[in-house]
Amino acid sequence: MSDGEPIIPFPRSQPGRGIPGQGTSGPTQIAFDRKELNLILNLYGMHVAEGDWRDYAMDFGREVATFSIFRRTSEVPLYRIVKNPALARKQGLYAVIAQGGLILKRGHDLAQVLRVLIKKPQLAAT
Numbered sequence: 001m002s003d004g005e006p007i008i009p010f011p012r013s014q015p016g017r018g019i020p021g022q023g024t025s026g027p028t029q030i031a032f033d034r035k036e037l038n039l040i041l042n043l044y045g046m047h048v049a050e051g052d053w054r055d056y057a058m059d060f061g062r063e064v065a066t067f068s069i070f071r072r073t074s075e076v077p078l079y080r081i082v083k084n085p086a087l088a089r090k091q092g093l094y095a096v097i098a099q100g101g102l103i104l105k106r107g108h109d110l111a112q113v114l115r116v117l118i119k120k121p122q123l124a125a126t
Contacts, residue, residue: 030065032058032083036110040067040081043114050119053078079104079117 032040047053047069055070057077064084068077080097087093092107096116105116 028062029060030063030083030085031060032065032067036083039110039114043117044069047117081114 044053044056053069053071055073057068059066064082067081069079071078076099078099082095082097083093085093094110094113095106096104096113098104105113107113
């Protein structure tokens with residue numbers, strides 16, 4: 001498996017599932033590739049270790065792929081990391097969306113977009 005290959009949640013042997021060379025014009029499902037997931041899960045793991053986040057969900061659709069981050073499982077997502085190829089040439093392929101729908105950051109480079117979720121060090125008064 002190469003680094004640029006998307007991770008798809010269904011077996012590859014199923015015909016007609018957007019696998020190139022099997023009679024389809026392109027992928028029918030948008031997914032995060034291995035490098036993208038590595039960046040996202042590293043950030044997620046850092047926040048889990050700090051006790052900020054506790055759960056996540058991934059949704060792969062025909063138009064967008066979404067990685068949702070939860071403080072608790074029963075709540076709405078705190079943040080959604082969205083990959084939308086339709087916006088790749090306009091505002092950027094990736095976006096981080098807050099709980100109320102506010103777009104915190106959008107861009108073409110996932111690492112740059114994820115910087116909005118990294119905590120800044122705070123000085124402690126002694």
